[in-house]
Amino acid sequence: MKRTAAYLGALTLAATAWTVGTAHAAPPPSGTTTSSGSVERTTFSTAQQDKAISFWTPERLSAAKDVSSLTPAQAAGTAANTRGARAGSAADPAGPEVSVPPAAAPASPTRTSSGAVSPLSSPTAWTGGGLIATTAGKVFFQNAAGGTYACSATVANSDNKSVVLTAGHCVVDASTGEVYQNWVFIPGYANGNRPYGTFAARSLFHDDQYVSTGGNANWDYGFAAVGTVNGSTLVDTVGAQGIAFNSATGQHVHSFGYGGSDAEGNGERLNHCEGDEFADAGRADSTMWGIDCVQTGGSSGGGFLASFDSSAGSGYLVGNISVSSGSNEYHPVLGNSALSVYQQAGAA
Known part of the structure; x- marks a missing residue:
């Protein structure tokens, strides 16, 4: 089913600069990075946070490039991904299941459909x-270039x-x-609007x-506090989705994201897929x-959610959109290592 793999965000980011108009925005000073076990944490000062909020004007939101899929090397494609499928990258050992339940939003948005859904083979x-309408959103960031x-x-x-849970390649250049x-992070983002702030x-x-x-996609998850x-x-x-670690695989799941194609609304709306999970056999x-x-x-x-209640829009995060190939999209499993990263983010 899967023959070649492409990271949805494996870009040579440092090589390409996207600017607003003719003015090139100088990159900000870096945050402070510390390590604890295998968890890397980068902290930003209050001044840097304020600058980030001011930086993202409507014009810059519009000009930001959607993180896209193929680099030239990946376009050639092999069963072993050209980035990160190195020998000896052991799987995360299994551990006991750990889950945190969803948290309701202060006021749920008005529904615009009956909530009836059917398995999808293309995003709608x-x-x-x-x-999910309040807890899914868009991330915007700037690289060193x-x-x-x-x-x-x-x-x-x-x-x-x-x-928030996102992809590792939306946090760091591997x-x-x-x-x-x-x-x-802008929760509930739609057509440039920020209904709950930035x-x-x-x-x-x-x-x-x-x-x-x-850049092995098995570890392609990241968290932000x-x-x-x-x-x-x-x-x-806005409330929160639940999250589960070391959970069962092969479940019926729903995925949500802001794809940048014309059919997906050019990154300006939230899209949805669902289906029964299968293992990635191509790497x-x-x-x-x-x-x-x-x-x-x-x-x-964007999130992959299991035990998703379509009428309430809530479930348990079991991964994030990371890799695509052909007509399939894949997520890393949230195991013990991801739990450690999440716990440090939740304590920050």
């Missing part, structure tokens, strides 16, 4: 409202009420270890195994699982 606009880019992310319930700057990253977290393997808006935390503002060391559906560039980092 999500019109079901519910908790001044380029501006967009991904997707989802609010995950946590102790500090401030955590080829260089560069952690991205001016990083913000939340700047206080800290970004990724698994060092993602960088040390040169964001600041407040008008004194309210992210979860108190020798892959521990990823996926479905028969593909969301395009910009959907990177």
Whole structure:
């Protein structure tokens, strides 16, 4: 079913700068990075967070490039992905299942459909409202060369009420270890609107195994702990999806993201896929699982949810959109290593 693999966000980001108009925006100073076990944390000062919020004007949001799929090397494609499928990249050992339940939003958005859904083989606009309409959103960030880019992310319930799950490649360049700057999350993003405000990253977290393997997609997850808006935390503002670690695979799952194709609304609306998971058989060391559906560039980092209640729009995050091939999209499994990254993000 899967023959060649392409990272939805494996870009040579440092080589391409996207600017607004003719003015090139100088990259901001880097955050402070510390390590704890295999968890890498990059912390941004209050001044850097304020700068990030000011940086993302409507014009810059519009000009940001959706993180897209193929580099020239990947276009050639092999069963072993050209980035990161290195020998000896062991799978995350299994552990006991750990789950955190969803948190309801203060006020649920009005539904615009009956909530009835059918298995999809191509993404369609999500019109079901519910908790996913407030907890899914877009990520915007800048790289060292001044380029501006967009991904997707989802609010995950946590102790500090401030955590979002996204892809590792939406947090750090695995080829260089560069952690991205001016990083913000806009929950409920739609057509340039920010209905709940802009939340700047206080800290970004990724698994060092993602960088040390040169970008092995098995470790392609990242978390952000964001600041407040008008004194309210992210979860108190929009609610949160549940999240599960070491959960069963082969489940019926739903994925959500802001794909950048014309058919997906050019990154301006939330799209939806669903299907029964199957193992990634196209990469020798892959521990990823996926479905028969593909969301395009910009959907990177969007959530895969199991036990999803379509009428309520809520479920449990079991991964994030990472890799696509043919008509399939895949997510890394959230195991013990991801749990460690999440726990540090939730304590930040």
